[in-house]
Amino acid sequence: MNRLQDKVGLVTGAGSGIGRSAALALAQEGAKVVVADIVTEGGEETVKIIRETGGQAIFVKTDVTQEQQVEAMVQAAMDNFGKLDCAFNNAGMDGDTASLTSCSQELFDKVINLNLRAVWLCMKYEIQAMKKQRKGSIVNTSSVAGLTGLGGNPGYVASKHGVLGLTRMAALENARRGIRVNAICPAAIATPMVKGLLEKNPEMEPFVIGMQPMGRLGEPKEIADAVVWLCSDESSFVTGHPLPLDGGMMAQ
Ligand SMILES: NC(=O)c1ccc[n+]([C@@H]2O[C@H](COP(=O)([O-])OP(=O)(O)OC[C@H]3O[C@@H](n4cnc5c(N)ncnc54)[C@H](O)[C@@H]3O)[C@@H](O)[C@H]2O)c1
Numbered sequence: 001m002n003r004l005q006d007k008v009g010l011v012t013g014a015g016s017g018i019g020r021s022a023a024l025a026l027a028q029e030g031a032k033v034v035v036a037d038i039v040t041e042g043g044e045e046t047v048k049i050i051r052e053t054g055g056q057a058i059f060v061k062t063d064v065t066q067e068q069q070v071e072a073m074v075q076a077a078m079d080n081f082g083k084l085d086c087a088f089n090n091a092g093m094d095g096d097t098a099s100l101t102s103c104s105q106e107l108f109d110k111v112i113n114l115n116l117r118a119v120w121l122c123m124k125y126e127i128q129a130m131k132k133q134r135k136g137s138i139v140n141t142s143s144v145a146g147l148t149g150l151g152g153n154p155g156y157v158a159s160k161h162g163v164l165g166l167t168r169m170a171a172l173e174n175a176r177r178g179i180r181v182n183a184i185c186p187a188a189i190a191t192p193m194v195k196g197l198l199e200k201n202p203e204m205e206p207f208v209i210g211m212q213p214m215g216r217l218g219e220p221k222e223i224a225d226a227v228v229w230l231c232s233d234e235s236s237f238v239t240g241h242p243l244p245l246d247g248g249m250m251a252q
Contacts, residue, residue, distance in 0.1 A: 015042025
């Protein structure tokens with residue numbers, strides 16, 4: 001319960017799904033948490049749950065695609081808690097289903113802007129903060145769609161592959177500065193994003209579950225537990241690593 005005692009963590013997209021679950025898990029392990037999300041209601045609800053269970057958290061309304069807001073988000077960690085030890089860059093979207101040829105330029109750019117460019121923007125300011133203490137751990141959210149080609153969403157697959165490239169680059173650039181950078185690669189997890197997709201396209205459910213050898217969706221808490229480990233000193237020799245969290249999918 002105290003693997004992150006005295007640490008300060010930041011989670012983007014913390015108002016829902018995987019991000020909320022990770023913010024709660026970081027707080028449960030003793031971290032003070034900056035809860036960042038573009039949606040005020042979800043972010044404030046996450047903070048409320050953390051405080052009700054005895055943890056410390058603040059909400060910082062942030063659109064992670066906007067550089068000034070990202071800078072202010074990291075500054076809020078420094079102003080309120082004095083430092084930044086770990087950051088989970090997780091805000092993302094799936095975007096509408098489209099083939100490579102039917103995907104519009106607008107849709108492709110929108111998904112890349114949030115899922116990839118914003119991860120770079122977040123790391124840009126987080127690493128500047130972490131450099132001051134020569135220690136830190138960053139976790140970026142990729143996907144199994146960052147490890148292999150999946151049909152139906154070219155911007156998503158490209159963005160999640162891109163996140164792994166950025167993660168490796170950032171890990172190498174900061175390996176001797178005490179800052180570790182890793183990525184998680186979840187398969188289908190039971191969050192509002194996936195539940196919404198399956199509600200819209202019920203015929204997809206057996207296909208999605210069938211791709212995961214364990215025969216079920218993952219739970220947000222199963223992702224959050226891995227994020228806690230990557231943020232903690234227990235993973236002190238791990239950097240530049242893409243960690244599949246996929247019920248065996250990538251073993252096929
Ligand atoms: N759920 C899955 O099966 C799955 C699988 C692989 C990867 N992922 C990735 O996990 C991450 C979280 O997904 P989720 O399923 O929890 O989704 P979700 O929709 O439940 O949560 C996403 C959160 O991001 C926030 N957000 C959206 N745009 C934002 C912006 N511009 N600035 C700040 N916050 C913003 C939303 O308000 C929401 O709270 C995403 O990057 C997604 O691609 C999810």
